[in-house]
Amino acid sequence: MKRTHLQTLSLRDRRRKLVNIFMQVLLFLAAVLAIFPLLNVFLYVFKQGAPSLNASFFTHLPAAVGEAGGGMANALLGSLTLIFLASAVGVPIGIATGVYLSEYNYGKLPRFLRFTTDLMTSVPSIIVGMFVYAVVVIPMHGFSAYAGGIALAIIMAPFVARTTEEMLKLVPDHIREAGLALGISRWKVIVRIVLKGSLGGVLTGVMLAVARVSGETAPLLFTAFNNKYWARGLNQPTASLPVQIYTYAISPYEDWHHQAWAGALMLVVLVFVLNVFVRLIFVRKGTSV
Amino acid sequence: MSISPNLVLDARAVNAWFGTMHAVRDVSLEVPVQNVVALIGPSGCGKSTFIRCLNRLHEEVPTARVGGHVFLEGEDIYDTDVDPVVVRRKIGMVFQKANPFPAMSIYENVASGQRLAGITKRALLDETVEKCLRQAVLWDEVKDKLKSPGTSLSGGQQQRLCIARALAVNPPVLLMDEPTSALDPISTAKIEELVMNLKKDVTIVIVTHNMQQAARISDRTAFFLLGERVEYGVTTQIFTNPHDSRTEQYITGRFG
Numbered sequence: 244m245k246r247t248h249l250q251t252l253s254l255r256d257r258r259r260k261l262v263n264i265f266m267q268v269l270l271f272l273a274a275v276l277a278i279f280p281l282l283n284v285f286l287y288v289f290k291q292g293a294p295s296l297n298a299s300f301f302t303h304l305p306a307a308v309g310e311a312g313g314g315m316a317n318a319l320l321g322s323l324t325l326i327f328l329a330s331a332v333g334v335p336i337g338i339a340t341g342v343y344l345s346e347y348n349y350g351k352l353p354r355f356l357r358f359t360t361d362l363m364t365s366v367p368s369i370i371v372g373m374f375v376y377a378v379v380v381i382p383m384h385g386f387s388a389y390a391g392g393i394a395l396a397i398i399m400a401p402f403v404a405r406t407t408e409e410m411l412k413l414v415p416d417h418i419r420e421a422g423l424a425l426g427i428s429r430w431k432v433i434v435r436i437v438l439k440g441s442l443g444g445v446l447t448g449v450m451l452a453v454a455r456v457s458g459e460t461a462p463l464l465f466t467a468f469n470n471k472y473w474a475r476g477l478n479q480p481t482a483s484l485p486v487q488i489y490t491y492a493i494s495p496y497e498d499w500h501h502q503a504w505a506g507a508l509m510l511v512v513l514v515f516v517l518n519v520f521v522r523l524i525f526v527r528k529g530t531s532v
Numbered sequence: 533m534s535i536s537p538n539l540v541l542d543a544r545a546v547n548a549w550f551g552t553m554h555a556v557r558d559v560s561l562e563v564p565v566q567n568v569v570a571l572i573g574p575s576g577c578g579k580s581t582f583i584r585c586l587n588r589l590h591e592e593v594p595t596a597r598v599g600g601h602v603f604l605e606g607e608d609i610y611d612t613d614v615d616p617v618v619v620r621r622k623i624g625m626v627f628q629k630a631n632p633f634p635a636m637s638i639y640e641n642v643a644s645g646q647r648l649a650g651i652t653k654r655a656l657l658d659e660t661v662e663k664c665l666r667q668a669v670l671w672d673e674v675k676d677k678l679k680s681p682g683t684s685l686s687g688g689q690q691q692r693l694c695i696a697r698a699l700a701v702n703p704p705v706l707l708m709d710e711p712t713s714a715l716d717p718i719s720t721a722k723i724e725e726l727v728m729n730l731k732k733d734v735t736i737v738i739v740t741h742n743m744q745q746a747a748r749i750s751d752r753t754a755f756f757l758l759g760e761r762v763e764y765g766v767t768t769q770i771f772t773n774p775h776d777s778r779t780e781q782y783i784t785g786r787f788g
Contacts, residue, residue: 417631420625421627421697424620424624424627425620425624425644425648426622439635439636440633440636442635
C-alpha cells in the first residue's frame with residue numbers, strides 16, 4: 244500500500260526519532276547506574292551480616308578477644324540513646340528555626356541565618372566532634388552520652404531547619420491568609436494549619452536527619468567515645484553501633500569482622516524501623532507523605 | 533461623629549500602599565446592614581486591596597501600609613489597641629481561589645475557626661458545622677462524607693466549603709474577593725444564589741469582574757478606577773444611569 248504524506252518520514256524526522264530513543268536509553272542507564280551500587284551495598288551488607296545475627300547479638304555485651312560469641316547489645320542501646328538525645332535537642336531547635344526562616348522571612352536577619360544554616364550543614368562532622376570535645380567533654384571531665392548527643396544534635400538541627408523551611412514554603416500564602424481572615428492568631432495559623440498541613444514533609448526531613456546521624460562515626464569518637472560494657476548513666480562513655488563497627492572492622496580478628504558486618508546490617512535495619520515507626524505514630528491515615 | 537444606625541461598615545478616607553505604590557486613594561464606602569455591595573472596576577484598580585483593608589488583612593503583607601478609618605458597627609477597627617485578630621472574627625473573608633485547609637476534613641475545615649478559638653464542645657461544633665454547610669448549600673452534597681479531606685471536593689464545592697468556614701465564626705460582615713472568577717457557570721450560579729439568601733443574616737461586600745454578576749446580586753455598586761472610588765450608588769442607578777462618564781464607559785465595555 245502506498246504511504247500517504249503524513250506517513251512519510253523525512254530524514255530530519257528519522258534523526259529526531261533516533262535521538263529521542265538514544266536519550267531515553269541514556270537516562271535509563273544513568274538511573275540504573277545510580278541505583279545499582281546502592282542495591283549492591285544493601286545486598287552485600289545483608290549477605291555478610293545476616294549469618295552473624297543471632298539472639299546473643301542483641302542481648303550480649305562484646306566478648307573479649309579470643310572468646311567466641313558476644314554481641315552488641317550495649318552499642319545498640321547506646322545508638323538509640325544517642326539518637327534520642329540528639330533528636331530531643333536537634334529536632335525542636337531545627338523545626339523552630341525552619342518556621343522562623345519560612346514564616347518570619349522579612350529583613351536581613353533571616354537571610355543571614357539561612358546562610359549560616361547552609362554553612363553548618365556543610366561543616367565536616369569531625370569538626371563538630373572536636374568542637375563538642377572542647378566545650379563539653381573537657382569541662383565535664385569525660386566522654387559521655389550527653390556530649391555525643393549534643394554533637395549529633397548540632398549536625399541535625401541545621402539540616403532539619405532547612406528541610407522544614409522548604410516544606411513550609413510549599414504551603415501557599417493564600418492558605419495562611421484564609422487562617423488569618425478567620426481570626427486565628429498568627430502562631431496558631433503556623434502550628435495548627437501550616438505545620439500540620441506539611442507534617443509529612445517535615446517528618447521526612449527529620450527522618451533523613453536521623454538516618455544521617457545514625458551512621459555518624461567521626462563526631463562520636465571523641466564525644467561519646469566507646470564502652471565495652473553497659474553505660475551506667477548518660478554521663479558515662481557510651482558505645483554506639485558506628486564506633487563499634489569501626490573498632491571491630493579495623494581489628495585483625497576474623498570473629499570481630501563478622502560482628503562488624505552484623506552491626507552494619509543492624510544499623511541499616513535500625514534506621515528503617517525508626518522511619519516506619521515514626522510515620523505510623525505521627526501520620527494519620529489519608530495524609531499524604 | 534454621627535453614625536447612621538443602619539450602617540454596619542463605614543470606611544472613611546482609606547488609603548493603602550505597597551511600599552511606595554499608592555494602591556487605594558481616599559476611598560470611602562458606607563455599607564448598610566443586610567445589603568450586598570459590589571465593587572467593580574478594571575484589574576489593578578485597587579478594589580481587592582481595598583476590601584483587604586476592611587478586615588485588616590492588607591497589613592499582613594510586608595511593606596504594606598494603611599491609613600484612614602473603618603467603622604464596624606460604630607467602632608474604628610484601626611483604633612490603637614484594636615487587635616486585628618478580633619476584627620477578623622467579625623469580618624469574614626472568602627478568596628478568589630478556594631483555599632480549604634490541607635490535612636483537614638470537611639468537618640474540621642468548617643469547625644476550624646471555632647476550634648482554634650478554644651471551643652471544643654462537640655455538640656456545639658456539630659450544630660455549627662451543619663448550620664453553616666446548609667447556609668452554604670453544601671450540606672446535602674457532603675453530609676455523608678464529612679470526614680473526607682476538604683481538598684477532595686470539586687472547585688465549586690471547595691469554594692462553598694470556604695464560605696461555610698467563614699460563616700462558622702458568625703461574622704456580621706462577609707467580604708468576598710472575586711469568589712466565582714475561577715468557577716464554571718453552574719457553580720457560579722449556586723454561589724450567587726446563596727449570596728442573595730445569605731444577606732438577611734450577613735452583610736456582604738463582594739469584588740467582582742463580572743458586571744452581570746454585580747447587577748444580578750448586589751443592592752449597591754461602587755466603581756473603582758486607578759485606586760479611587762469613582763462612583764457609588766444603588767446598583768440599578770449605576771448600571772442604568774451612571775453620573776460619571778468613566779463609569780458609563782466601563783459598564784458599556786469601552787475599556788477595562
